[in-house]
Amino acid sequence: MDQNKARPLHEKHRARMQVRVERDGLDSLAEHEALEYLLFLAIPRQDTNELAHRLIQHFGDFCKVMEADPEELKQVKGIGEKSARLISTVTAFGRYYALKKRKHRVALNHTEAAVEYVKPLFLGLQNELLYLILLDDKCCPVRDLRIAEGVPNRVHIDTRKLLRDVARTDATCGILAHNHPTGLPLPSEADVIATVGIMKALDPLGVSVIDHIIVAGEDSCSMRARGCLPEYHGGSDILNASSR
Incomplete structure (x- = not known):
């Protein structure tokens, strides 16, 4: 399947996942699906499913992926600077939110x-x-x-x-x-x-x-x-x- 034919399939898959998240929440996703969904933001026109599986296989589970150093993330084939920065930034924002939520x-x-x-x-x-x-x-x-x-x-x-x-x-x-x-x-x-x-x-x-x-x-x-x-x-x- 050439790239032009594959793109509509990816777009339909992303649209279905977006509907699923809006309807059932992120909790409804498996670990690789959650990573796939996140990577949509960094890789807008490619299938990120295989890349999500590759990350899980390399680090062991979702949490270890999210906690990995950007340089470690970039060791996984297909993860560039933008994707690595996105993953590490999401985790950093989660920590920032939790800190600001505290009652001082x-x-x-x-x-x-x-x-x-x-x-x-x-x-x-x-x-x-x-x-x-x-x-x-x-x-x-x-x-x-x-x-x-x-x-x-x-x-x-x-x-x-x-x-x-x-x-x-x-x-x-x-x-x-x-x-x-x-x-x-x-x-x-x-x-x-x-x-x-x-x-x-x-x-x-x-x-x-x-x-x-x-x-x-x-x-x-x-x-x-x-x-x-x-x-x-x-x-x-x-x-x-x-x-x-």
Whole structure:
């Protein structure tokens, strides 16, 4: 079938899928169909069904495709700069929407509220990030500080910048949060070491760390709720709660 004959078939297929989405919603689509539908925007005059299958086969499932780096996406035959940018941008907009949807004036004085607040920070990310959520005296968020990227014990935290940024706020305490892109949301020795280091750095400003939350996909762990949040009493006096 030559290209001129194939085009009307593709157009009819796209029209049918559009009607289906409008009638039944995106939830009615299989994973490859959802990718096919998305790729319509980047590839207006070609059949994207085979390309969608190729993406699923390469990455494993829909979520892994959407979370892939643009350079990784372009390794799949048929995915160019425009398609890769579209896929990564959709995921980024989903994260942006989730962040803006949060209620900033809600008090994060219990684990459930804190977890709900920090989860959108890591939506769709495959690299590990460490945040400090600064809170006022009512435990309401003041600012989200991204302070490190990578494995906590292998990244350099710019202490001067951290202290400068914290000093510019009226924060009295904070919650650390980072993600485990793979694996379980369980605190490691490196997580405890990073927590202690930040507690020491913030002590001169009178800002305490009241929790450290680890997020892994839909799962999460609060070090405070788990009983393993270190306690800092000034100087070098560190008491690990899990050893009491």
